[in-house]
Amino acid sequence: MTDYNPSGKTDEVWVINAKQSLIPGARPSQSSTEWRCPFTSAEEAGRQLATWDSEKGLNGSLQERPMGSRLQGLTLKVVTVLEEPFVMVAENILGQPKRYKGFSIDVLDALAKALGFKYEIYQAPDGRYGHQLHNTSWNGMIGELISKRADLAISAITITPERESVVDFSKRYMDYSVGILIKKPEEKISIFSLFAPFDFAVWACIAAAIPVVGVLIFVLNRIQAVRAQSAAQPRPSASATLHSAIWIVYGAFVQQGGESSVNSMAMRIVMGSWWLFTLIVCSSYTANLAAFLTVSRMDNPI
Numbered sequence: 001m002t003d004y005n006p007s008g009k010t011d012e013v014w015v016i017n018a019k020q021s022l023i024p025g026a027r028p029s030q031s032s033t034e035w036r037c038p039f040t041s042a043e044e045a046g047r048q049l050a051t052w053d054s055e056k057g058l059n060g061s062l063q064e065r066p067m068g069s070r071l072q073g074l075t076l077k078v079v080t081v082l083e084e085p086f087v088m089v090a091e092n093i094l095g096q097p098k099r100y101k102g103f104s105i106d107v108l109d110a111l112a113k114a115l116g117f118k119y120e121i122y123q124a125p126d127g128r129y130g131h132q133l134h135n136t137s138w139n140g141m142i143g144e145l146i147s148k149r150a151d152l153a154i155s156a157i158t159i160t161p162e163r164e165s166v167v168d169f170s171k172r173y174m175d176y177s178v179g180i181l182i183k184k185p186e187e188k189i190s191i192f193s194l195f196a197p198f199d200f201a202v203w204a205c206i207a208a209a210i211p212v213v214g215v216l217i218f219v220l221n222r223i224q225a226v227r228a229q230s231a232a233q234p235r236p237s238a239s240a241t242l243h244s245a246i247w248i249v250y251g252a253f254v255q256q257g258g259e260s261s262v263n264s265m266a267m268r269i270v271m272g273s274w275w276l277f278t279l280i281v282c283s284s285y286t287a288n289l290a291a292f293l294t295v296s297r298m299d300n301p302i
Contacts, residue, residue, distance in 0.1 A: 079150035
């Protein structure tokens with residue numbers, strides 16, 4: 001197949017994809033086929049220019065139109081709002097119009113150079129980006145676009161559904177966020193931090209349980225002593241007095257062994273229950289203390 005070049009230019013390139021298919025309506029006994037060739041531009045990423053088939057011939061034009069031809073030579077009115085570092089006022093030369101600079105102005109200059117248009121930039125009269133008023137009208141840059149006083153708006157404007165319903169936005173070229181800074185609170189170290197894993201009520205219950213269990217051990221020891229005296233058996237020496245009984249209970253709570261053994265079954269049941277209680281409390285205290293020392297508890301007002 002020979003290339004079709006009506007303009008005679010040797011630098012024009014078209015991509016031709018030939019496709020063979022049966023002509024609609026042809027009978028099975030006929031061997032007629034139809035050739036269809038779409039002409040696409042290699043420079044414009046496969047943009048279709050025209051099509052050709054054996055029945056209708058050429059449909060379309062092979063004269064490629066530049067993408068920016070619609071804006072070539074035009075002067076657009078551009079509205080903006082000052083916000084560093086996107087749009088800023090540059091140093092003005094005496095007698096010259098006000099000049100602007102910034103990220104958004106650099107993008108606008110690149111577009112003007114690529115598409116071949118000029119622009120006149122001015123600030124929004126009210127200095128606002130634009131929001132809808134009660135009478136369904138808009139102020140700011142959006143209002144300038146809707147009223148056709150401006151052809152283009154460029155600034156660090158936020159894309160919202162309300163604004164998208166009345167104007168068209170380009171693809172955003174930068175995302176940024178706004179944060180709030182607060183003073184880091186000072187770390188307060190207290191000598192009573194070792195009591196932090198449990199509440200005051202828990203510590204009060206533990207402090208009350210030690211003398212209560214000590215009194216119970218002392219009473220059981222006295223009952224055992226009376227029974228041993230009536231049965232002519234030796235009296236037990238463990239927890240003979242109240243303070244010694246409380247000391248034995250306290251020693252068990254801080255996981256220290258006692259010097260005397262407990263012979264009574266009732267006292268063994270009480271002390272076994274107390275040791276189980278001590279094991280649970282100590283395990284919980286150790287776990288909560290490790291978590292308290294590892295994680296900093298900050299009460300941020302924001």
